[in-house]
Amino acid sequence: MIQMAENAKNHPPHFTNAAFDVVAIAASAGGLTAIVKVLSTLPAKFTAAIAIVQHLAPGHPSFMAEILSRRTNITVKQAEEGDCLTPGTAYVAPPDRHLLVNGDGTLSLSQSELVHFLRPSADLLFESVAATYKDRAIALVLTGTGSDGAMGVEAIKKMGGTVIVQDLKTAEFSGMPSAAINTANVDFILPLDEISSTLVGLVMGESN
Numbered sequence: 001m002i003q004m005a006e007n008a009k010n011h012p013p014h015f016t017n018a019a020f021d022v023v024a025i026a027a028s029a030g031g032l033t034a035i036v037k038v039l040s041t042l043p044a045k046f047t048a049a050i051a052i053v054q055h056l057a058p059g060h061p062s063f064m065a066e067i068l069s070r071r072t073n074i075t076v077k078q079a080e081e082g083d084c085l086t087p088g089t090a091y092v093a094p095p096d097r098h099l100l101v102n103g104d105g106t107l108s109l110s111q112s113e114l115v116h117f118l119r120p121s122a123d124l125l126f127e128s129v130a131a132t133y134k135d136r137a138i139a140l141v142l143t144g145t146g147s148d149g150a151m152g153v154e155a156i157k158k159m160g161g162t163v164i165v166q167d168l169k170t171a172e173f174s175g176m177p178s179a180a181i182n183t184a185n186v187d188f189i190l191p192l193d194e195i196s197s198t199l200v201g202l203v204m205g206e207s208n
Contacts, residue, residue: 012103012104012105012132013105014136015047015049015087016047018136018203019202020137020203021049021085021105021133021136021137022048022085022101022129022133023138023203024050024052024053024122024126024129024138024139024140024152025038025050025053025140026052026054026122026125026126026140026144026148026152027053027055027141027142027143028054028173028176029055029143030143030172030173031054031055031142032067034142034166034171035054035068035142036071036072037192037193038140038192038199039071039074039196040072040196041196041197042073042074042196042199042200043073043074043204044073044074045087045088046087046200046203047087047088047203047204048138048199048203049085049086049090050074050089050091051085051101051107051125052099053120053122053125055120055144056095056096062078062095064092074089074090075088076092077089077091078092079091079092079093079109080109081108081109082108083106091107093109094109094120096111097110098110099120099124099125101125101128101129101132102132103131121148122141123149123151123152126149126152126156127151130155130158134159137156137159137162138161138164138199138202139152139161139162139164140164140165140166140195140199141165141176141177141180142171143166143172143176144171144173144176145173145175145176146176147175147176147179148176148179149180150176150180150183153165153185153186154183156185158185163180163185163186163187163188164186164188164189164190164199165177165181165188165190166191166192166195167189167192168181169191170191170192170193
């Protein structure tokens with residue numbers, strides 16, 4: 001009983017009117033267009049938080065949060081150390097920083113070693129989200145080259161979460177979606193224009 005109470009303290013609170021608390025999105029080449037498409041039709045009162053890893057050139061400032069903010073009704077910001085995941089808000093990993101979700105629902109940024117030559121790493125984001133949110137986590141893999149996200153997808157599925165992958169026909173680059181699909185841990189393989197409504201249905205129990 002004591003152990004259960006201690007564990008409860010370390011778990012983030014569940015969001016109201018949400019079947020899932022967080023949607024973790026991974027993209028690389030072609031990703032900005034795909035992420036805009038997904039976020040642009042989400043309702044302002046989307047009841048889950050969103051964490052985004054988009055592979056960006058290190059050493060250059062990113063305007064991704066500002067671009068996304070102009071295209072969606074939800075709040076978008078570049079993630080900062082200590083941010084607390086909030087429903088209806090998307091947090092974008094800054095260039096050259098891993099984005100991690102802590103056990104209390106706060107965010108950490110890390111310059112720890114590259115993972116598969118990448119920083120930020122979708123695998124690290126997915127694995128941290130899986131550990132914290134378990135069956136209340138959704139992982140979404142969009143267009144991109146390489147295989148980042150595939151190991152993280154397995155972690156999400158192992159902890160009872162849900163995995164969505166952009167279908168190869170609508171992905172500008174098929175490497176990341178294909179690698180995720182090949183894990184056999186995917187729940188939905190969807191055209192890009194069906195992903196947003198599916199997220200709303202899963203999280204809020206309605207179509208947008």
